[in-house]
Amino acid sequence: MPRKLPLCLVALATPFALAEFEPSKPISKVNLIVNGGYSETSYHERHRRTVKFFYDTVFKRRGTVLDGGGPDGLYVPDDGAGNYFRDEAGWVKLSRSKYDFPTTPATFGNVSETFTDLSTMGVTHVSTVYGDHGGTDGVALWGANDDLSATDSKTLADKFPAETIVQSLHLHCYSGASMVNPKRSHPQKVSDWPAFLKANYRPNSCGLGLGQFDEVTYGVDWNKGDWKNLLSKKVSLAEFKKLMGENLDLWTTPMLTSDYLTDDLVRFFCRRAQAEESNSPGVPRGRTVSTHGGGTVTNSYAPAATLEDQVCRRNEHRDAVHAVVEEFKALDKVSDEIETEIRRHRREYVAANYPAPWAQYKEAQAKIETLHKDLILRESQGKGTLADRKQVEAEIAKLRETAMVPISRVLLTLEDSATLRNYITSRGASSLFTRRDQLRPRYYDAQKKRKQLEAVWEERKRKFIDSEIKSSIAPEMLEVHKTYDSIKKCENTPFN
Numbered sequence: 001m002p003r004k005l006p007l008c009l010v011a012l013a014t015p016f017a018l019a020e021f022e023p024s025k026p027i028s029k030v031n032l033i034v035n036g037g038y039s040e041t042s043y044h045e046r047h048r049r050t051v052k053f054f055y056d057t058v059f060k061r062r063g064t065v066l067d068g069g070g071p072d073g074l075y076v077p078d079d080g081a082g083n084y085f086r087d088e089a090g091w092v093k094l095s096r097s098k099y100d101f102p103t104t105p106a107t108f109g110n111v112s113e114t115f116t117d118l119s120t121m122g123v124t125h126v127s128t129v130y131g132d133h134g135g136t137d138g139v140a141l142w143g144a145n146d147d148l149s150a151t152d153s154k155t156l157a158d159k160f161p162a163e164t165i166v167q168s169l170h171l172h173c174y175s176g177a178s179m180v181n182p183k184r185s186h187p188q189k190v191s192d193w194p195a196f197l198k199a200n201y202r203p204n205s206c207g208l209g210l211g212q213f214d215e216v217t218y219g220v221d222w223n224k225g226d227w228k229n230l231l232s233k234k235v236s237l238a239e240f241k242k243l244m245g246e247n248l249d250l251w252t253t254p255m256l257t258s259d260y261l262t263d264d265l266v267r268f269f270c271r272r273a274q275a276e277e278s279n280s281p282g283v284p285r286g287r288t289v290s291t292h293g294g295g296t297v298t299n300s301y302a303p304a305a306t307l308e309d310q311v312c313r314r315n316e317h318r319d320a321v322h323a324v325v326e327e328f329k330a331l332d333k334v335s336d337e338i339e340t341e342i343r344r345h346r347r348e349y350v351a352a353n354y355p356a357p358w359a360q361y362k363e364a365q366a367k368i369e370t371l372h373k374d375l376i377l378r379e380s381q382g383k384g385t386l387a388d389r390k391q392v393e394a395e396i397a398k399l400r401e402t403a404m405v406p407i408s409r410v411l412l413t414l415e416d417s418a419t420l421r422n423y424i425t426s427r428g429a430s431s432l433f434t435r436r437d438q439l440r441p442r443y444y445d446a447q448k449k450r451k452q453l454e455a456v457w458e459e460r461k462r463k464f465i466d467s468e469i470k471s472s473i474a475p476e477m478l479e480v481h482k483t484y485d486s487i488k489k490c491e492n493t494p495f496n
Helices: 015-020 045-058 108-118 150-157 190-200 225-231 237-246 257-279 302-312 316-353 355-380 386-414 418-426 431-471 475-491
Strands: 029-035 064-067 125-130 138-140 165-170 205-209 287-290 296-299
Touching: 029 045, 029 108, 045 064, 045 225, 064 108, 108 150, 108 386, 138 150, 150 190, 165 237, 165 475, 190 257, 190 475, 205 237, 205 257, 205 475, 225 237, 237 475, 257 302, 257 431, 257 475, 302 431, 316 355, 316 386, 316 418, 316 431, 355 386, 418 431, 431 475
Parallel strands: 029 064, 029 125, 125 165, 165 205
Antiparallel strands: 287 296
16 A cells, blocks of 8 residues: 655646746746656656656646656656566666656755746646645655645745636645645634635635545556546546546545535534524524624525535435545554554664665665755745755755665565565564455445545535525625635636
């Protein structure tokens, strides 16, 4: 099962390529692909195939790619079926990156500089594909232990004028965590909504994730069948989600930005309904809201009451959704525990059998952590510049390749090898692999059930929210309605 690593992005119009655009001509549409790869041995051939497909087929070779370590960066090649190439000694081989189009390293500094530069060029529409690995803290960028969080992504989008459309497509694990902050504090009262929207949702910004914020995804061959047919023509994120939902081989739950906002609104309106019931048991349902003149008015409407029963109160379908999510969380927790133990044994084996390179690896790792920590501290104090960041990123990249890659190759080679299995068995922990192998199909089955149940549940929630926000005349809710509609419009605008 994939590790909870932060993801990588694919971005178009990077600093080195901005000169391609004539300053005298306004740029309307820009396509970005950011594919960080996180590290040399976690960046695999399949991720590069995704980059090439989106660049060639989806964006018609119009865009700029931030990819791994950039030109000549290292990656793990394979035979097309997922099998790594190995040298005569059996170690996994690494290759140097070569494309027939230009790339630049997918570092935080380059991504930030790209968005900053584009925001000054009159761009009206930006589409970004985020691929490779994802983590619970966001997108993992190349080499410097940087995550591009949902908050970071919104900060980048906020650089543009409010009317600029900013779209993103997330093809990595834990996609939702890089779209909307999974740890956001939810509004408790109507007056909380303006600040909540400002912190988490931007009008005319939208995204689509392959899975929810807590779901592991897997490699998809986009260059075949229905995927290729859909993505070869103009397609919106909403249309892409529809195909994801219908594809039975895709067991994760695709989510749009409006799905997360819908969940936030459901939480708010259901909490309010429960509070009203507690304060006035037996009183017919209605809505008392502030008016523009400062008074109050009670709206009563039968359709909302029915939807409210379906969404806010326990029922058979909601219980089923809750049960499968709890099952999924329990399996995910056990899976993490097993993988953590396997990785611990693997590191022990490497430290015992390759002491000198292991010591070099750990020393470089400590230096990188110090460099990164000092950089973040300077930036938090307003002392760090973009030039400082790019210099540190270059130092870290050099340390990784010279001091960490040799042991990283060993760790990757041992990942699921007989050598590692024998070592773990000798340590009395052979059941780890048996438990992992038994757990995987149950984990994926839970994801499939969740996807199927969420499809029905989502339709009910959307109908409920459409009714609630349209009937509310509180000024704050009018702003929510406006933002909600602009996000849905963004999701129905062609992505490519």
